[in-house]
Amino acid sequence: MTTTAPVVAQPAGAAHAARIEVFGPEIDRAEEILTPEALTFLNELHHRFAGQRHDRLADRQRRRYEIGNGRDPQFREDTRAIREDSEWRVAGPGPGLEDRRVEITGPTDPKMTINALNSGARVWLADQEDATSPTWRNVIGGQLSLYDAIRGQLSYTSPASGSAPEKHYEVTAERTPTIVMRPRGWHLVEKHIRFTDAQGQSGAASGSLVDFGLYAFHNAEQLIANGRGPYFYIAKLESSEEAKLWDEVFSFTEEYLGIGHGTIRATVLIETLPAAFEMEEILYAMKDHIAGLNAGRWDYIFSIIKNYRGRGARFVLPDRSEVTMTVPFMRAYTELLVQTCHKRGAHAIGGMSAFIPNRRDPEVTARAEEKVRADKHREANDGFDGTWVAHPDLIPVARAEFDAVLGDRPNQVDRQRDDVRVTAAELLDVRIGREITEAGVRDNVSVAIRYIEAWLRGLGAVAIDNLMEDAATAEISRSQIWQWIHQDQVTAEGTRITRDWVRRLVDETLAGFARFEGDRYDDAVSLFEDVALGDHFPTFLTVPAYSRYLVDA
Structure with missing residues (x-):
């Protein structure tokens, strides 16, 4: 069920036909x-x-x-x-x-x-x-x-969940x-x-x-x-x-x-x-x-x-x-x-x-x-x-x-x-003198997918591996993957960073997650591959993610 509330406003000194319409689903107290x-x-x-x-x-x-x-x-x-x-x-x-x-x-x-x-x-x-x-x-x-x-x-008051009582x-x-x-x-x-x-x-x-x-x-x-x-x-x-x-x-x-x-x-x-x-x-x-x-x-x-x-x-x-x-x-x-x-x-x-x-x-x-x-x-x-x-x-x-x-x-x-x-x-001098490691690539893949999965379920700030991740840190993770691939980078261990290799890492990473009812890992992987492995670089991962997954029809 949706609410539609067109509003026509009259600016001071001049009439106009501009209007705002609300199409969001009903939410308690939204009025x-x-x-x-x-x-x-x-x-x-x-x-x-x-x-x-x-x-x-x-x-x-x-x-x-x-x-x-x-x-x-x-x-x-x-x-x-x-x-x-x-x-x-x-x-x-x-x-x-x-x-x-x-x-x-x-x-x-x-x-x-x-x-x-x-x-x-x-x-x-x-x-x-x-x-x-x-x-x-x-x-x-x-x-x-x-x-x-x-x-x-x-x-x-938080609802009771499993053995945890309401609080x-x-x-x-x-x-x-x-x-x-x-x-x-x-x-x-x-x-x-x-x-x-x-x-x-x-x-x-x-x-x-x-x-x-x-x-x-x-x-x-x-x-x-x-x-x-x-x-x-x-x-x-x-x-x-x-x-x-x-x-x-x-x-x-x-x-x-x-x-x-x-x-x-x-x-x-x-x-x-x-x-x-x-x-x-x-x-x-x-x-x-x-x-x-x-x-x-x-x-x-x-x-x-x-x-x-x-x-x-x-x-x-x-x-x-x-x-x-x-x-x-x-x-x-x-x-x-x-x-x-x-x-x-x-x-x-x-x-x-x-x-x-x-x-x-x-x-x-x-x-x-x-x-x-x-x-x-x-x-x-x-x-x-x-x-x-x-x-x-x-x-x-x-x-x-x-x-x-x-x-x-x-x-x-x-x-x-x-x-x-x-x-x-x-x-503009970004020379640091450090290397890209296989562990660093794996961490970026894991963090990006886990964060995107949580984001698709409505969570914007997520604790992952004892770090607080938000959209900005997820952006770093996926954009580094994109850049490393397109700049033909090689890890310190000698592995060339390619789409195919990263896809294998994605599969290995996904296999290691504990799946649960209602998880969004499949959608997260699909989005990650679009924003990190595609030819085109979306300016923000949240833009396609929002349009594709968070907009109620």
């Missing part, structure tokens, strides 16, 4: 989120900004083509005046964002929402993007979880983290909502505008009343023009909702190679609304592979485990980010180490804590103002490293990194 008023607001967002979104996506395609044909990214000459003007500063943190020393990330289902709010972190990245599989149930259910949490009315969850923390919601990136669509423009052209709605619009419409006023604000993490940006588009969305939303200009605050993830060359321009484009930048390490590695996958063997990276934050090109990227942020009064937020503890295995936990401690020690001493963790047990570990540097200060934005001199060549 509380998909109200006529909220859908009218979504319609306005799409009417005003959908065309610009398509233009920006076309710009991305052109840029990828240029890089693939030998034109390396450079710091832009046409925006030099912005970089050389030492006077301008960004808005900085809003209420509740002054101290961000430890942020926890995670999806927005009720259980994970409650765990995040009870975690003791300063900030919760409420993730509707890479940590969420965008099933219609997750898209609307996540909005409901946030709606209830912001109003202090969220609770959840009740509720928010008990005296101080809950400031919520920063991450909508989907510009490239993703929401096919359960269709937008028809004034010329009668119809297509799937923007996932970005749907996620942002529903959250802002329902919660901005309540968040302000709570002493916080409508705050957002913005993912996958590739240019200052894309940042400018978001800034226009924010300004229009503030006017539409009757809240003050600059009330919305954004933190932009620098997780694509083109964006690393435009950090100051991105800050400038959003200067009335931006609080900081985040070093999105895993997507950044994926972006480098994606953009340079066809540029020859010198751009081939070794085993994923060897691409650490201390290799030169990653050091250059993070040091430039800290310097840029502090130069403009913005927070620099560190990334997520993938290691997670295992409460049933003290040895695994000790190793995870050691790895995370070293990672956060480096970030705090490099000048970052805060960092991410993916598990509540890692909050004390990360907090101790930042406490040692910050003390009672909420941040270290006043610490200028005038010693940093990062060149374009340093950002």
Whole structure:
């Protein structure tokens, strides 16, 4: 059974025939989120900004083509005046964002929402993007979880399973983290909502505008009343023009909702190679609304592979485990980010180490804590103002490293990194001097298939081999396989990496899995072979996966 709710909105001063229609299956309480008023607001967002979104996506395609044909990214000459003007500063943190020393990330289902709010972190990245599989149930259910949490009315009881009894969850923390919601990136669509423009052209709605619009419409006023604000993490940006588009969305939303200009605050993830060359321009484009930048390490590695996958063997990276934050090109990227942020009064937020503890295995936990401690020690001493963790047990570990540097200060934005001199060549020098191993190839195959299988069942953040995997790490795994095949690479053991060999590894890997009723391994293998072994390289594996498997007819 489906719901269809066409809405016709009238923009100020001019009539138009644009409309929004909802075709998603019925979900309990969905009518509380998909109200006529909220859908009218979504319609306005799409009417005003959908065309610009398509233009920006076309710009991305052109840029990828240029890089693939030998034109390396450079710091832009046409925006030099912005970089050389030492006077301008960004808005900085809003209420509740002054101290961000430890942020926890995670999806927005009720259980994970409650765990995040009870975690003791300063900030919760409420993730509707890479940590969420965008099933219609997750898209609307996540909005409901946030709606209830912001109003202090969220609770959840997990059903009994096997020998495990049902368990009740509720928010008990005296101080809950400031919520920063991450909508989907510009490239993703929401096919359960269709937008028809004034010329009668119809297509799937923007996932970005749907996620942002529903959250802002329902919660901005309540968040302000709570002493916080409508705050957002913005993912996958590739240019200052894309940042400018978001800034226009924010300004229009503030006017539409009757809240003050600059009330919305954004933190932009620098997780694509083109964006690393435009950090100051991105800050400038959003200067009335931006609080900081985040070093999105895993997507950044994926972006480098994606953009340079066809540029020859010198751009081939070794085993994923060897691409650490201390290799030169990653050091250059993070040091430039800290310097840029502090130069403009913005927070620099560190990334997520993938290691997670295992409460049933003290040895695994000790190793995870050691790895995370070293990672956060480096970030705090490099000048970052805060960092991410993916598990509540890692909050004390990360907090101790930042406490040692910050003390009672909420941040270290006043610490200028005038010693940093990062060149374009340093950002692009991906030579690491390590090898590709058979174990590394097998790990990529196993991780990608297991993650995709879970994603198809509606899980976006998955613990695999004591690492927290999300869409970004799965992208690295499949894109490395693709690049190694197309660049005719040979493992350290002497095995040539070919499609046929990888297919044999897929069969061996699948044979080793414990199958269960309702698993999606067959679909996962089919998708993996399309995105890792095909002639064509899909820009994101989630795009064909979503269209093929997650859209309800």
